Amino acid sequence: MVAQGCDAEAAARGGDIPHDHLFKVTGLSSNNLQKLAQDAAPVVSDFEAAIAATQYGRFNVLLLACSLPAFWSAVSVTSSVSYIFTRAKCDMDLSLLDMGTVTAITYAGMIMSAMIWGFLSDTLGRRYIMVWGFLGAGVLEVAAALSQSFAMLLVTRFFCGFLFNGPFAVLLSYIAELHRTEHRARALLLTSMFYTLANTTLPLLAWAFLTHPEWDVELFGGQIVIHAWNLFLLATALMPLLSGAAFVFLPESPKFLMSRGRNDEAMAVFRGIYSMNTGRPGEEYPIEKLHSERAGELAGGLAALRGGGAQLAPLFRAPHACWLLLLCGIHVGCMFGSNTLRLWYPQLAAMIGNHVDESLCSAIAPDATPPLPADWEGEGEPCQPIDTDMVTYLQSVIVGSGSILTYGIGGMLVNKCGKKLVTAVCCWVAAALIMTMPVLGAGAFSVVALVTAALAFTSLSGAALSSIPVDLFPTDLRVMALAIYLMTGRMGTILGTVAFPALMDFGCYPPFIAISGVLIVCGAACLLLPNTTLKRME
Structure with missing residues (x-):
């Protein structure tokens, strides 16, 4: 009888305790006890x-x-x-x-x-x-x-x-x-x-x-x-x-x-x-x-470096590879339009400064060359530093400050309209402004206004675009993806700064039409990107 009682007690300990026994001892049912255990766990x-x-x-x-x-x-x-x-x-x-x-x-x-x-x-x-x-x-x-x-x-x-x-x-x-x-x-x-x-x-x-x-x-x-x-x-x-x-x-x-x-x-x-x-x-x-x-x-140090290659391999396979390729292509076009115009603006401003009453196209190819100093007796042309005044720098200040308003508006619209839509619309508006520069650019004031507005929209498009890869790629691939993304954008800058003067040899309109065309294509390509607005970070 003792052995049988011990076996029964052991079986009771090893199995589920009856509900009535739990209620008598604790005053709580097994369901309530299970809920308390879950609440106690972090x-x-x-x-x-x-x-x-x-x-x-x-x-x-x-x-x-x-x-x-x-x-x-x-x-x-x-x-x-x-x-x-x-x-x-x-x-x-x-x-x-x-x-x-x-x-x-x-x-x-x-x-x-x-x-x-x-x-x-x-x-x-x-x-x-x-x-x-x-x-x-x-x-x-x-x-x-x-x-x-x-x-x-x-x-x-x-x-x-x-x-x-x-x-x-x-x-x-x-x-x-x-x-x-x-x-x-x-x-x-x-x-x-x-x-x-x-x-x-x-x-x-x-x-x-x-x-x-x-x-x-x-x-x-x-x-x-x-x-x-x-x-x-x-x-x-x-x-x-x-x-x-x-x-x-x-x-x-x-x-x-x-x-x-x-x-x-x-x-x-x-x-x-x-x-x-x-x-x-x-x-x-x-x-x-x-x-x-x-x-x-x-592992850290060299062990981390050895394992990094295998870790980054998914970046160059589907689905990440196709999104990275599309983002980089759009970024090349955005930087082709934005930085080309920004880096060439000082030269354009200097040309227009000498042709106040003429259009931008007339100022780009001036007929006259500056005369040599009267006391110059050497061979060739002497090196003369360019004298700049405050007006020249103030024009650059105006162009640089034009993005303040668009960033404020973009900050309010980005979560409502979506990042890719904001990027696309800004590319199209900038393209329209740049395309009208040879026609409406009659004097320094109008060119400053058009360049300021165009750079404001291209800057906002670039900022909205840059927030997409941050959300699109997981943590262990994010910085590598951003590094490649920025690298391709800089390739667009180099391409634009070289192509702009080359296109000027064919006339006034080709460089501006080329920039506008690239931005229009970039805006259309943005619509192919996934929607990452308010996306949780991986």
Whole structure:
């Protein structure tokens, strides 16, 4: 009897306890006890829920503030040299081909480093690449600012582009990964307004330095001469250095940490952001447990690099490959239209400045050439620095500031109308404006107005387009995809700056018709993209 009782008790322990017994002991049914057990277990949350729980506040404002000098640097690293040629062409005996080569060499450096930086950032982390990449680019910009020869300027500008391309591509992904779905596209559009700020202030900075040729400083007995344009480049070099220093104080992307299996570190980042945004202790952060995106923490260093090739292979297979190809093709066309017009505008403004009462087409091919100085006795034409006044720079300021209104409108429409529709419409409107420039461009005022409006819409189209690959590709492929995306866009810039003067040989209309046609095709291609508006980040 004892053995039989023990066996019955053991069976009762090993099986389900009867409902009536549970009710007598606890006062609760088995269903209620099961519900309590589920409530006691921590709820597993994915990244979107975790980043949304941090709310929006001081951290997000700080992030955008730290990004401002980086976006300013993105303009100065490609455009600052175009301002110095009015003086540097005589100091370095530069030809037109030399000037074009210096302008293009920065983009060449960016193109050559795109794959390398994308691979490193998707395997080693966002913050590490941003800190050291921006600091390294700043140091090289300082070296470029001290250039005393064409060869030194050419080499340093190449490596400036080589180093700057990586951290800036990472920055776009980093900003997206630290904003929740509702704010992501708007945050990227807001940062695009920093381009407008840079395009507005860079001409003013150039005017402050380049209109003072007497600011020449001789060092080491005249072996090194620092001209006003050297000082201008030194001033622009401070921005990437400031960017690298600012990102030292920001955390690693929690989305990247989760993709690496480092959920404890990601949780610490989320709690820090929550505390800064709300002013409450991090312990009150409502998320208790994060979803495991990896079975375990992945290896770092060389082991991560060895595994990176297999990890990135899906980017070049369906379905990612076709979307990447389409996005890159559209970006080539957008940059062909936008940057060609932006980089050639100073030359167009100078031509129109000498032909105030004539149309743009008449000013593009002037008949007269400037006379030689009366006291010139040498062979050939003397090198004469181009004297610029404040009006020339103010025209560039107006053109650069034209995007402010369109960015504000775009920020309100992007979530309502969709990113691809905003991109397409802006491309078509810009194409219409550019196509009318040879007809309506009768004088400096009308050309400034048309160029300002066209660049405003092309800038908004580029900003809206840039937010699509951020949402379209998963975390472990995002920066590589963005790096390739930016690389192809810069190829469009190089193609446009070379094609524009070549098309001018066939007349006034061909270059503007070509740009308009490319933008029309890009707008139509945007309609083939998937809808990523308010899409959850993978």
